[in-house]
Amino acid sequence: MDLREKRSESPAGQVRNVVKSCIEEKTNKDWIKDSGERKTDTENKKRCINAQTSQDRRRRVKKQTENKEKTIKRRRNEEEGQIEKESQAKKTSKDGRIERRRFEEGQIVKEKKGEKTSKDKKIKRRGIEEGQTEKESQAEKKTSKDARIKRRRVEEGPLQMESHADKKTSEHESYKNIQIDKENKKTTEENSKGTNIEQKEEKNKRLRSEDPLESGSIQKRPCLDIERPAPLDVNNYSFHSIVGRGGFGWVMLASFRPKKQLVAIKILTKESEKNDCHAIAKEARLLKISRECAFLCQSYAVFQSELEAFFVLEYASGKSLWKMISREGKLPTSRIRFYTAEMVVALQFLHSKGIIHRDLKPGNILIDKDGHIKICDFGMAEENIIGQRKTYGLAGTPGYRAPEILSFEDYNAGVDWWSFGVTMYKMATGVLPFSAAGSIQKQRLVIIMKPPTYPCDMNEEMLDLLPKLLEINETQRIGLNGNIREHAFYSTINWEDLENRRLETPFQPGMPSVDDFEEFPITFSRQSSSEKENLKDFSEVDPNWNWQE
Numbered sequence: 169m170d171l172r173e174k175r176s177e178s179p180a181g182q183v184r185n186v187v188k189s190c191i192e193e194k195t196n197k198d199w200i201k202d203s204g205e206r207k208t209d210t211e212n213k214k215r216c217i218n219a220q221t222s223q224d225r226r227r228r229v230k231k232q233t234e235n236k237e238k239t240i241k242r243r244r245n246e247e248e249g250q251i252e253k254e255s256q257a258k259k260t261s262k263d264g265r266i267e268r269r270r271f272e273e274g275q276i277v278k279e280k281k282g283e284k285t286s287k288d289k290k291i292k293r294r295g296i297e298e299g300q301t302e303k304e305s306q307a308e309k310k311t312s313k314d315a316r317i318k319r320r321r322v323e324e325g326p327l328q329m330e331s332h333a334d335k336k337t338s339e340h341e342s343y344k345n346i347q348i349d350k351e352n353k354k355t356t357e358e359n360s361k362g363t364n365i366e367q368k369e370e371k372n373k374r375l376r377s378e379d380p381l382e383s384g385s386i387q388k389r390p391c392l393d394i395e396r397p398a399p400l401d402v403n404n405y406s407f408h409s410i411v412g413r414g415g416f417g418w419v420m421l422a423s424f425r426p427k428k429q430l431v432a433i434k435i436l437t438k439e440s441e442k443n444d445c446h447a448i449a450k451e452a453r454l455l456k457i458s459r460e461c462a463f464l465c466q467s468y469a470v471f472q473s474e475l476e477a478f479f480v481l482e483y484a485s486g487k488s489l490w491k492m493i494s495r496e497g498k499l500p501t502s503r504i505r506f507y508t509a510e511m512v513v514a515l516q517f518l519h520s521k522g523i524i525h526r527d528l529k530p531g532n533i534l535i536d537k538d539g540h541i542k543i544c545d546f547g548m549a550e551e552n553i554i555g556q557r558k559t560y561g562l563a564g565t566p567g568y569r570a571p572e573i574l575s576f577e578d579y580n581a582g583v584d585w586w587s588f589g590v591t592m593y594k595m596a597t598g599v600l601p602f603s604a605a606g607s608i609q610k611q612r613l614v615i616i617m618k619p620p621t622y623p624c625d626m627n628e629e630m631l632d633l634l635p636k637l638l639e640i641n642e643t644q645r646i647g648l649n650g651n652i653r654e655h656a657f658y659s660t661i662n663w664e665d666l667e668n669r670r671l672e673t674p675f676q677p678g679m680p681s682v683d684d685f686e687e688f689p690i691t692f693s694r695q696s697s698s699e700k701e702n703l704k705d706f707s708e709v710d711p712n713w714n715w716q717e
């Protein structure tokens with residue numbers, strides 16, 4: 169045994185060894201950093217001298233120190249991680265206290281910024297924060313009432329929300345809290361104004377119509393387990409049969425299970441060759457506007473899955489005018505007058521909103537259960553055609569396209585009045601006024617070279633009106649040039665009564681019962697809450713659809 173080993177084995181040597189190892193531990197900067205736990209050198213020395221009598225005690229002390237170090241390190245990492253997320257501009261500092269203060273300041277700045285943004289966002293953010301606080305304070309009631317801890321927990325709220333593990337729960341809670349927040353706000357307002365049932369109903373409808381997956385801050389935190397309102401969940405619909413297959417998708421007779429209500433659902437495939445997302449979003453937008461006019465197809469809800477877009481529509485049980493013409497041939501004048509008068513109201517409404525339909529034809533004119541018409545299919549419609557503005561591009565169905573479309577000129581709402589004239593002619597005769605065969609060039613030449621023939625038994629006023637609609641020069645075409653409502657063909661129509669659906673309809677198809685239909689086995693792609701897979705601000709429910717009753 170050499171001298172160094174002998175020294176180390178001696179009681180004094182053992183003391184020296186323990187002191188040395190303690191000093192080494194103390195130099196670890198993480199350990200030093202925590203001021204609450206920091207021991208002075210003297211304290212450490214004292215502790216070490218006491219420990220020298222027992223090897224076990226020394227190991228215990230060492231273990232304790234290691235545990236403390238681990239806790240401190242973990243807490244510091246959490247804080248630093250949060251600070252980095254909250255403020256990238258902040259310089260990193262080794263002083264935990266300064267960092268903490270900076271973090272708090274960052275929070276305040278962030279909240280102030282939030283105040284400047286939209287009111288909705290503010291309410292949502294407050295909902296999240298208040299919800300978090302409420303959640304925290306409930307837990308605290310059970311444990312400690314220490315206000316300092318409480319404050320720290322509130323501050324740590326966002327940190328917890330960032331944590332992946334807690335993300336789902338937080339979002340779920342947040343959504344609930346936003347709703348509670350809105351409810352509370354509304355209730356306060358109601359208390360001051362005086363509550364009535366109608367207001368309550370309105371409030372419920374508004375809440376129902378919001379898609380939690382696509383609103384504000386929640387949208388930015390995708391989560392698969394948030395409950396959708398029932399009308400936005402494809403699983404709440406039964407599918408029965410295909411009622412229409414168009415150029416852009418297909419339409420199915422379906423029923424909304426909770427209400428056993430028959431609906432038509434138009435299903436479009438997202439990003440297919442024909443449907444780009446802009447066109448789908450536009451159709452949804454126009455369907456929403458259509459709710460303001462009784463003679464346009466009403467949509468109850470629109471929602472989407474990963475691959476499909478769904479338009480839940482009022483089921484027009486009377487089918488389309490195309491089917492009626494195919495079944496009956498030419499239609500009686502009184503019926504033509506009634507249906508086309510309702511079409512006039514619908515077209516004038518659309519044009520007043522700067523919308524041109526561009527695909528008016530008997531297949532897109534449906535009859536509802538009461539016998540009124542519903543113009544459907546806004547897949548080709550164009551928006552913002554206001555004042556002198558025009559659009560361009562080939563649109564519509566062969567045989568119904570206006571000559572200015574076929575000449576590739578710019579055009580406006582005049583094209584709808586042309587198609588309206590073709591539709592009226594078809595209703596009156598059972599055939600098209602111009603051949604739809606051949607190339608665009610050929611179709612255009614037919615219109616110019618071969619004026620339509622009118623049957624000799626055609627109603628006189630209609631005979632006067634049709635050439636005015638099928639006028640090649642769109643500036644001279646009735647609809648654009650003069651008010652069609654004033655034409656002699658409609659002299660017997662009380663427009664006010666007609667607009668309010670007070671006129672008796674030619675026939676009432678009625679609504680069949682859901683029980684008359686079997687379920688059609690069909691599945692769709694999963695519903696997703698991913699921003700990447702979803703069209704933005706797409707899903708919504710008509711606030712006037714009483715889907716809960």
Ligand code: ATP
Pocket residue numbers: 411412413414415416417418419432434465481482483484485487488527531532534544545546547
């Ligand atoms: P197209 O390209 O032929 O114009 P599309 O794919 O754009 O068709 P729609 O025109 O909206 O689709 O619908 C196709 C057919 O589905 C209609 O002609 C009609 O027969 C039926 N249909 C559409 N909506 C409804 C509805 N709400 N109720 C009943 N049937 C409907």
Ligand code: MG
Pocket residue numbers: 414531532544545
């Ligand atoms: Mg159509």
